[in-house]
Amino acid sequence: MQELDTPTFRLAVAQFDQAAEAMELDTNLRERLKLPQRSLVVSLPVRMDDGRVEVFTGYRVQHDSSRGPSKGGIRYHPDVNLGEVAALAMWMTWKCALAGLPYGGAKGGVSVAPKSLSAGELQRLTRRYAAEIFPLIGPDKDVPAPDVGTDAQIMAWIMDTYSQQVGYAVPGVVTGKPLSIGGSLGREEATGRGVVYVTLEALRHLNLPVETATVAVQGFGNVGSHTARIMQQQGARVIAVSDVSGGLYNPKGLDLVKLMSRDLNQPLHQTKLGDAITNEELLQLECTVLVPAALSEQITGKNADRLKCRILSEGANGPTTLEADRILADKGIFVIPDILANSGGVIVSYFEWVQDLQRFFWSAADIQSRLQDIITSAFHRTLRFSTERRVSMRMAALMSGIDQVAQAHLQRGLYP
Ligand code: GLU
DSSP, rough: OOGSSSSSHHHHHHHHHHHHHHTTOOHHHHHTTTTEEEEEEEEEEOOOOTTTTEEEEEEEEEOOTTTEEEEEEEOOTTOHHHHHHHHHHHHHHHHHHHHHOEEEEEEEEEEEEEEGGGGGHHHHHHHHHHHHHTTTTTTEEEEEEEEETTHHHHHHHHHHHHHHHSSSSOOOGHHHHHHHHTTOOOTHHHHHHHHHHHHHHHHHHHHGGGGOOOOEEEOSSSHHHHHHHHHHHTTTEEEEEEEETEEETTOOOOOHHHHHHHHHHHOGGGGGGSSEEEEHHHHHHHEEEEOOOOOOBBOTTTGGGOOOOOOOOOEEOOOOOOHHHHHHHHOEEEOOOOHTTTTTHHHHHHHHHHHHHOOOOOOOHHHHHHHOOOHHHHHHHHHHHHHHHHHHHHHHHHHHHHHHHHHHHHHHOOOO
């Protein structure tokens, strides 16, 4: 489909094709699963603070709902387009199936630089977006969550806009909400904590002690900062982090408490807590664990050869191209693929949704231990599959996820 033809969508489809081929997936199903089930494009007129009306473009794409309501975040970023949202929705389908969550995949987004908006503009944009996608979402239909550029406050506005339309409070319509309106303990750090749990399993598998492990993290947003903090708590040395403005390197280990409590408008390299490095240099650092936790297509045919990590733990969605995958395999780098490594976010989103539907809330300890159980067993299932079938960890994860979805489609049959 021409409208979807973007680099990120091509990457998601190329990964799917490779997995479908290896598992000899039913050819009729292949054609269907390559495309999203339903896509909505909306125009969002927003009154700006200076009185002008600016029109933004928003999207919500549901890739598949054969196993339950569709689930996936909402991204606010200037580069958001239909193809990227569709790719991210497809990855959500495989991610939920791999973790055994009763969800299909979806994703939403608005093409906007959220930091360029005032709080009022951001709220008006979000409420208009929620109103425009209202026919698609709901606790039994499609449940949004935060992603790049969105947070708990934005989820609260979506929950409120939806609830105003139906006339009563519906906490289960989004996850990643503030605690006061039905959010879950541990949701904010969940993606980072999940990255840490699978990384610890990979270190153990490779007989590498965490105490001597060094970690470099690209991206110091929600996923990157919590991953860095929790890896350090576990005894690893975090030697580099970066954000859009560049990175910071300190071979002795960075002071993450100071970094996380800095004024958020201050670029990382201005903190003087380490030497300034570029994002590209960060990816090429010698380290035990490299965590790309920013945007897609960061590790490509051009730079994969220069990576010097032992483990690549993908906090971001789609950070590695297929060409890079081949190079990393030749170099013997152990890859924990995105749909496994970053699934902690949607796993705790699932806990939040269950708590909202049951009106019964769990302790932080329960959430952490259930997250650890689910993600660790997904890791070991994937590792076993990869060893037995002699495929990469990425192919193993994709094939397991796709297989769950395929079974659901074949058992439900084709409508009408
Ligand atoms: N945006 C996150 C992801 O890419 C979380 C999605 C969710 O919790 O629904 O996995």
